[in-house]
Every structure is written in C-alpha cells, then in structure tokens.
Amino acid sequence: MKIKYKQPELAAAGNAKGLQADVRADQREQAGNKEKITMAALAVPIFVELLLAMLMGNVDTLMLSQYSDQAVAAVGIANQVIFLLIVMFGFIVTGTTVLMSQALGAGNRQRAHEIAAVSLAANLVIGAALSGLVFLFREEILALMNVTGEVAADAGSYLVFVGSFMFIQAVMVTISAILRSHGFTKDAMYVNIAMNMIGIALNYLVLFAPFGLPVYGVAGVAVATTVSRVLGLAALVVLLKKRIREPIGFTKVLGMPKSHLKELLRIGMPAAGEQISYNMSQFVVIFFITTYMGTLFVTTRIYAFNLMSFIMLGSMALAQATQILIARHVGAKEYDDAYKRCMDSLKLAIVTALVTAVGFSFVADPLLSVFTDDETIIRNAKILIYLAIILEPGRAFNIMIITSLRAVGDLKFPLIMGIISMWGIGVTVSYLLGVHFAWGLVGIWIAYILDEWFRGIAMLIRWRGRAWMYALQDRP
DSSP states (O other), X not given: OOOOOOHHHHHHHHHHHHHHHHHHHHHHHHHHHHHHOOHHHHHHHHHHHHHHHHHXXXXXXXXXXXXXXXXXXXXXXXXXXXXXXXXXXXXXXXHHXXXXXXXXXXXXXXXXXXXXXXXXXXXHHHHHHHHHHHHHHHHHHHHHTTOOHHHHHHHHHHHHHTGGGHHHHHHHHHHHHHHHHTTOHHHHXXXXXXXXXXXXXXXXXXXXXXXXXXXXXXXXXXXXXXXXXXXXXXXXXXXXHHHOOSOOOGGGGGGSOHHHHHHHHHHHHHHHHHHHHHHHHHHXXXXXXXXXXXXXXXHHHHHHHHHHHHHHHHHHHHHHHHHHHHHHHHHTTOHHHHHHHHHHHHHHHHHHHHHHHHHHHHTHHHHHHHHOOOHHHHHHHHHHHHHHXXXXXXXXXXXXXXXXXXXXXXXXXXXXXXXXHIIIIIXXXXXXXXXXSOOHHHHHHHHHHHHHHHHHHHHHHHHHXXXXXXXXXXXX
C-alpha cells in the first residue's frame, strides 16, 4: 500500500534531511581543519614568512650599506621609533589571534568572524592615528633620541614615507592574523615573497642609478618600502575574501557586541604594555649609545641585531604556532594538551636557538663583511654574536612561554615581571656596565643576557605552577 504524504510533510522531511546533510558537511569540514592544524603546518609557513620579512630588512640594510653607514644608522634609528609605535596596533593582533583561535577551537565561527571585523576596524583607526602623530612630530621624536645632523635628516625622511603610512601595516598584520587563525598560514608567506621581490627591485632603482636614473638614498628606500606594502595589502585583501567564505561583516562593525572590543583590549593591553616597556627600554639604551658612545656603535648594534634577528626566527615561529594551538585547546577545554604543547615547544625552541646561535658564531666574520668593511664594526659586532650563544636560549624561554600564557589568559604576570626585569636589570645594568664601567656594547649585551634569563626562568615557574589551568577550570 502506498502512503501519501502531504506537501508540508514532504517539505519538512526534505528540510530535515538537508539540515542533517549541512551538519555532516560542517562536521567533516571541522574535522578536516583540525587535522590540518598541526605544529608543522603552522610553524613552517610562519617561519618562512618571518624569514622573508627579516631578509627584506637586511636587504634594505645591505643595500644602504653600499650607499653609506650613516644611512644605515638613520634607518635603524627611524625603525626603532616605528617598532615602538607598531606595538600600539600589535596588541589588537595579539587579542585577535587568541580570541579567534579559541572561538574556532570551540566551533563558534560567527564569533570568530565578528572578532575579525572588530579587530580590522580598531587597527585601521589606531594605525591612522599613529601615522598622523609620526608625520607631525617626527622632528621632536628624533630630538628626544639625541639624533642630530645628517643622520636626523635621513631618519626624518624615512619616518615621513614609512612611519606616516603605518596604517597600511596595521591592516596587513591584522589580516595575516585572521588568516593564520583559520589555518591559512601559507597565504601571508606568499605575499611576503612577492613584497620582497618588489622591494628589492625598487631599492635597486632608487639606490644604484640604473638606466641613468638619479640616486634617491634613504628617502627612495622609504618610498620603495611603502609601495611594496601597498601592493602586499591589496593581495591580502583579495586572499581574505577568497579564503573566508562567510562575510566577515566589516561594514556592520558598529552594530556588533562591544564585548568583543573589550576582550581584545583585555588580552592585548597587557601584551602591549610589555612590548611598550621593552621598546622604551631599548629607546633608553639607544640614548646611552648615541650620547656616550657615538654613531659607530649605533651602527655596530644595528648590524649585530640584524644577524641576531635570524637566530630568533625559529623560536618566534614556534611560539606563534604554539599560541594558536594552545588557544584552540583552550577553546575545546583541552587544558592538559595545552600544558604539554607549551612544554614540548619550549624544548624545541631552546635547542633551535642554541644550535642556530652556535652556527652563526662560526660565520659571523663573512656575514658582517657583507654589510661593511669597517674592521672596528666587524670586530665589535662579532663579539656580540658570540654572546648571543648565551642570550638567545634565554630569549626562547620568554618568547615561548609568554605567548602561551597569553593564549590561556594569564596576562598580568608577564607584564609585571617584564617591567621589573627590563628596567631593573636591562636598563640599569646597561648603564652600569656599558657606560659607567665603559664596557660599551659588551656591557649592554651582558645586561640583555641577565634580563632574558631572569624573565625566562620566572615565566617557566609560572607555567609549571598551572595557576592559569585552575582559573580556566573554575570558569562556567
């Protein structure tokens, strides 16, 4: 006997089947994403992206070093100002990564998209405000750093063309954080490859006068940097629309819950406070160098830092990947997995930093010779690279555990310990050894070592104490 269904019943049955099919599709997609989000899948593209960013900075320095050591000092000083201000929109990026990863770990895609929209709007506003401040007060900022003469003029030119367009970088790093949180880590890597190639080509045009073109010096390099970033931003916007199928709702940001911004600030502000404290302490150390040691030592510090930045890359990539994974574990309430993830990553980061530092110590001479032929700079910078063998494993502690603590919501401890150590040890010992006892940059590097290891050990004790885990378990 045939059973006849009424049309509404057929529709309901069809809708139910369709709903079940959608649920199964969502489950398959989430399971597939979970399989893809592994340490290697995250860390390797992040490492390549960071490496390319570092290479671009060093290519700028290398090309400028063929122009003049004074230009290198000017760009290094200008970048110190920019790095200090970048922290102001970097804290939104930190909150974005943590909150989006937690939301995706809990399977709440709508919340993840709302956080993405709020973070993009917030960083666009912050970036535009900071860009305006740099443009209006660049001369006063350089005067505070005791930078004068031609170095100040070149640094001012760089700040006009790079610092005044920081809002571009603010949006770029936010989009990169959104893509990473979704597991699309290769996209930012490919964009950085393209940006590097464009930047190198433009630097060549403005510095080495091919085809009879005029030489534009530092100002030309600054324009080249900004042009490559504009093109990179355009590429990231296209990729964001392609990768995130659901509309993020950027135009509706004013109607979204204000709690999203509050949460971004709750996580980001302590991270920003720590970074501001660090950059301000470096600001003071550079003041010591420019006031008591001179431009030659500023240039030496820049060359040494450029090489040491490569030693940090492994730890930085592992830490960023670990932060995403730990935040996802927290979203899924997998607290023991979060604890183990940090400890495993920490061991790998320490070994990576130590091996890389030792490797760089063997090739310090030829690497420094690429940048300069000044024997005094090479000799002094080489000593600093040797000291990095002690410094960088301690820095690995900080980079890894601090990012992990942020991912689980333990925010105040890193800030408090950071301020105490950076200023109580870093700045104080830098002046005592570097200036008072006239040990120069060696004294300053010893201060860095003491600061990084003190903070690193304190962070390890905090993580192993698991106070963050008990706080998470007590939440409803």
